[in-house]
Amino acid sequence: MNTGSFINGKWFHPKSDNYIRNTNPADPTDVIGEFPAATPQDVNKAIEAAAKAWPAWKNTPAPERGRILWRAADIVRQRIDEIARTMTREEGKTVKESRGEVMKGLALLEYYSGDGFRMGGKTLPAEGRDVFTYTLRRPLGVVALITPFNFPWANPLWKTSPALVAGNTIVFKPSEITPATASLIVEIYAEAGLPDGVLNMVVGYGNEIGDTLISAPEIKAVSFTGSNAVGSAIYTRIAELGKKITCEMGGKNAVVVLKDADLEKAAIAITGGAFGSTGQRCTATSRIIVEEKIKNDLLDALISEAKKIKVGNGLEENVDMGPAVTDKQLKKDFEYIEIAKNEGAQLTFGGKKPQNMPTNGYFIEPTIFDKVTPHMRIFQEEVFGPVLSIVSTRNIKEAIQFANAVQFGLSTSFFSNDLSAVMEYIEEIDVGMVHINEPSVGGEAQLPFGGTKATGVGDREMADEGLNFFSETKTVFINYSGKAERSLMR
Numbered sequence: 001m002n003t004g005s006f007i008n009g010k011w012f013h014p015k016s017d018n019y020i021r022n023t024n025p026a027d028p029t030d031v032i033g034e035f036p037a038a039t040p041q042d043v044n045k046a047i048e049a050a051a052k053a054w055p056a057w058k059n060t061p062a063p064e065r066g067r068i069l070w071r072a073a074d075i076v077r078q079r080i081d082e083i084a085r086t087m088t089r090e091e092g093k094t095v096k097e098s099r100g101e102v103m104k105g106l107a108l109l110e111y112y113s114g115d116g117f118r119m120g121g122k123t124l125p126a127e128g129r130d131v132f133t134y135t136l137r138r139p140l141g142v143v144a145l146i147t148p149f150n151f152p153w154a155n156p157l158w159k160t161s162p163a164l165v166a167g168n169t170i171v172f173k174p175s176e177i178t179p180a181t182a183s184l185i186v187e188i189y190a191e192a193g194l195p196d197g198v199l200n201m202v203v204g205y206g207n208e209i210g211d212t213l214i215s216a217p218e219i220k221a222v223s224f225t226g227s228n229a230v231g232s233a234i235y236t237r238i239a240e241l242g243k244k245i246t247c248e249m250g251g252k253n254a255v256v257v258l259k260d261a262d263l264e265k266a267a268i269a270i271t272g273g274a275f276g277s278t279g280q281r282c283t284a285t286s287r288i289i290v291e292e293k294i295k296n297d298l299l300d301a302l303i304s305e306a307k308k309i310k311v312g313n314g315l316e317e318n319v320d321m322g323p324a325v326t327d328k329q330l331k332k333d334f335e336y337i338e339i340a341k342n343e344g345a346q347l348t349f350g351g352k353k354p355q356n357m358p359t360n361g362y363f364i365e366p367t368i369f370d371k372v373t374p375h376m377r378i379f380q381e382e383v384f385g386p387v388l389s390i391v392s393t394r395n396i397k398e399a400i401q402f403a404n405a406v407q408f409g410l411s412t413s414f415f416s417n418d419l420s421a422v423m424e425y426i427e428e429i430d431v432g433m434v435h436i437n438e439p440s441v442g443g444e445a446q447l448p449f450g451g452t453k454a455t456g457v458g459d460r461e462m463a464d465e466g467l468n469f470f471s472e473t474k475t476v477f478i479n480y481s482g483k484a485e486r487s488l489m490r
Contacts, residue, residue, distance in 0.1 A: 014036045255415065266301075374402050
């Protein structure tokens with residue numbers, strides 16, 4: 001497997017004293033690769049290559065740009081298992097989850113490949129006589145894409161696919177935790193016929209190369225997914241520079257369960273949303289807000305479902321939940337568990353490292369807290385691990401109040417068969433995505449993805465919104481009257 005950075009169609013190892021060690025979180029002795037990290041000088045080379053490639057790529061007919069994405073999708077179909085196992089080995093999620101993510105990326109390639117034939121504008125009536133008006137969508141130029149570890153395949157594809165089909169060239173910085181999966185993406189695009197310099201990848205540490213990447217005058221837009229701390233700093237810097245930006249950051253997603261809900265269905269959905277991918281999803285369920293009358297019954301059902309979860313190496317087909325991605329993330333999970341205990345929350349399930357693990361991997365049990373109140377940190381702050389908290393509520397009004405009482409606004413679920421309550425919740429909840437009687441996780445290529453409040457700034461991702469971010473509108477007036485002056489109808 002290729003490691004290092006990819007610039008102007010070639011792989012290379014930067015001249016750096018700072019090395020990236022890529023290991024399996026289920027077994028840290030399993031080293032996938034080790035290579036020097038990219039430097040600011042390497043970033044400048046990547047930007048230069050992208051800027052040089054842009055005029056030709058911009059002028060490539062949009063249908064042909066789309067065909068390259070379709071060829072990439074064909075290659076992915078032949079390599080699904082290889083991609084999934086690579087992803088599991090370096091990120092830790094189960095093979096089943098990784099295969100699902102590969103299919104999500106495949107859908108994104110398929111969806112945006114069709115946009116090569118749909119890169120249209122609008123024809124609109126003009127006020128003046130003998131004037132034809134219309135709009136075009138044009139690419140921005142060189143764009144910077146910064147992606148996280150938790151969806152190392154799908155997230156880069158939901159950024160690169162619309163950026164490429166719109167006619168932009170790219171400098172792509174994946175998480176240094178998951179460079180192997182990112183390398184497969186670059187390799188597949190190149191095999192599909194993407195010209196040299198159109199997609200460049202620099203693998204390095206954000207604190208060393210981030211400012212060089214986003215501050216370069218050649219970079220016209222930045223698309224970022226990651227933590228609030230980093231995203232807020234990037235947003236502030238980009239605002240100073242007057243560039244276009246979209247940031248998708250944290251989540252603290254609530255599930256509300258009313259007394260008329262199907263508790264078995266709700267429990268299955270909640271545990272899947274909370275403990276799938278070891279809770280390392282921005283859309284993961286982390287808060288349950290349940291009517292008092294059914295709280296104990298729902299808690300029993302949740303514990304019953306949690307007991308069925310087998311924790312282990314995600315490469316084993318019968319494993320349901322893999323490890324935390326790093327030792328740092330594992331320590332953060334346990335820190336929040338102790339914080340919750342100290343604040344008075346009641347640990348009802350999990351909270352420890354599983355016994356009899358075959359390796360020294362970063363494993364943690366699915367964890368459930370009861371007796372939580374809305375002011376507790378476990379209720380307010382993003383853990384990014386398999387830690388679930390339960391709060392009781394008296395009615396839907398209070399449930400909505402509790403659900404909205406956090407800084408984030410990404411996703412939510414609502415379980416009830418009361419249509420009036422469902423519609424009230426949809427109207428009043430302050431999030432970007434609402435799921436009714438299903439888990440809080442999930443997104444689809446043709447639907448906008450993103451949130452409100454501290455979760456995100458800028459345009460939504462995926463769907464038409466994703467393509468719109470990576471392009472700009474040009475308005476055209478054609479006066480065919482033969483006269484020098486426009487004659488306006490008033």
